[in-house]
Amino acid sequence: MTPDEVDAFVSTLDGCRHKPRGWYVNDRLVARLVDARTLLVRVPIERREDLIERWPDAFGIPPRMEAHHKIEAYLERAAPEAVREAIRRAWEFQRYSGLRQTDT
Template sequence: MRVTPDEVGRYAQSLPQVKRKGTESRPAWYVNDRLVVRLDDPNTLVIRVPLSERESLLDAYPDTFGVPPRMEAHHKVEAYLDQAQPDAVRMAIALAWEMQRR
């Protein structure tokens, strides 16, 4: 089952203090003005995750997440909506929310 941008938005906004920003074509969700998740293109999310958790996400869900070279030094992963496992995306967003709300 494909994860949709609308589902991402509903889940992100269900987390305390998360607010939607960005544009219509590139919505983003923030907590305390810190990025949690952003729709980069119709099929790709950028999710902030702790570096300490990133490798385990990539290992457990190789079809869901990736790290392009431009993101290697950052606390981010890409999630590919056309092949993403919904629970994995929600887990990564929850990790991002936890990291960013501090």
Template sequence: MTPDEVGRYAESLPQVTRKGTALRPAWYVHDRLVVRLQDQNTLVIRVPLSKRESLLETYPDSFGVPPRLEAHHKVEAYLDRAPPGAVRTAIDLAWEMQHR
């Protein structure tokens, strides 16, 4: 996926709004982070800790958890390696978690 495709997908989800900057856009629902573009190849996606391991096991080349994110409900997605379906799955998990 491209960053533009990520944005279009995130904005297709109910009540998701774009915030952030032109270089680092982010998408929120009810002021809770769903996904943020870290750089042109990396997303930070908020996912439940209970689902994070499964996501990492299913798509080991697509997602990672650098040390700075270990204690948080987040993963990094690498757009140059992640299948679009994997990215959409993670965004859906984030939306479900944040849409209460």
């Protein structure tokens, strides 16, 4: 996937808005580009392993992110459906979460 394809998909999700630092719903981070090839996605910790098991080449969790609700998607090698699934999980998490979160 390209960053433009990510943007096109995210814009189809209800309430998602592109801001300078990424895509947000209800002012909560859904995803942001780290660079042109890496997308940081805010996925609940308990739902990350499933993504990695299904698409091991598409995702990773750098040590600095292990304790956070985040996963990296490697756009050049990830299947588009894998990236869309991660973004969808992040959107649901942020849209329906009743907890106030720090969006970084």
